[in-house]
Amino acid sequence: MPTSPRAPLSRERILSAALSVADRDGLPALSMRRLGAALGVEAMSLYGHVRDKGDLLDGLVDHVVGMWADPLPDESDWRVVARTTMARAHEVLLARPWACELVAARPTVGRNRLRYAEALQRRMLDAGFSPQLAHHGLHLVDGTIMGFTLQELRRPTLQQLGEEVAAVARGERADEFPAITAVLADSAHDHAAEFALMTELILDGLERLHARETAERRTTDAPS
Template identity: 40%
Template sequence: MAIKASRAPLSRERVLSAAVALADREGLPALTMRRLAAELSVEAMSLYHHLAAKEALLDGVVETVIAEIVPAGGAEPDWRARLKQQFLAAREVMLRHPWMPGLLGSRRTVPTTVFAYYDGIVGTLVGAGFSYRLAHRALHALGSMPLGFVQEVFSPGAAGGDFDPATAEAEMAALAEAMPNITAMVAAEIHAAGDPTLGWCDSQTEFEFTLDLMLDGFERLRAKG
């Protein structure tokens, strides 16, 4: 008699892992309960035992990806080096999942794991001598950088990894006469093909430049007391 192959039991962790893999492979729009159930070879209703609705699924996906950020530089004596390494580790995660910045921006509530992640950042700042007031202001100034990307005011293609420099250059060239300075700047700053990009002006070079500038500024404020 043939032996039926055993299948790993369905769990919240297994569902979310499959959801992240599906979004990586086919994009976030492909992530539906029905499509995910097919990936797992189960009925769609089975998923609702682990995730109450599509919004719960998306929040769980956020939690799963945030959990991939392994804080680096824990032994670094300099708080700036410690945070920089952590933020760059977060960026590596976002580059693996380029749909993630857009998903984070769409959440109606902040998943607990995101709060916990920021709690660790505040702890690093306060441990370095920042007051809670200055730490609060630093978080506002940093914006989304602790999560490894920058949220741009102007973001053709959004922060979802679909930015095409060639398209942007063509669009700006069409407006060259009306906006000569912006056009010249864009032409000079179109990112090299090897520079990882998560949005309109979110290249690795610009991310690290801005991060260093802000951390150095915070250090001057901290030193003032």
């Protein structure tokens, strides 16, 4: 019985296979030899499409960024674009803990990262943001995505935090730590709600800075 021809090797196919290996076995398991075996080729065959392991990792980062940058929101409102992108990025990175560390560590900027930055900053400029505020806005959005997600992924359990914290959580140290005891007794640790709250705080802050810029511009342009 004839076998179906194997798809030709390409950079996209290599990156998709690398994503599967990392998802299944973790990033430390990803090697050129392991990747070649997953694709049914010799490791040396990969070097016609990726220069080295660093190029593979950079390509993998851009592949992951493409998961939240494509398709880009078809919306002119900068707040909608930022909110949608932040939520999508947070979801993608939570589903792949290895990817959050990798995206934060690799400095190379790929095409999908540029597309995402272009889309957000274009909306900001169209809304009247100064180039400097649009620059700050992108970094604040990025910092919120990466910082909060990394913190959530690394957050220890109550048991890992130690007996001191566990005792406070049980209400046994209310005399010494009344504020913490009251908060723990009357609140739930909802990570999704916290990320949504942080997103709105960032967007509200940028909106206020934009309004301040607009008011200052009007004052400067007003006839004396």
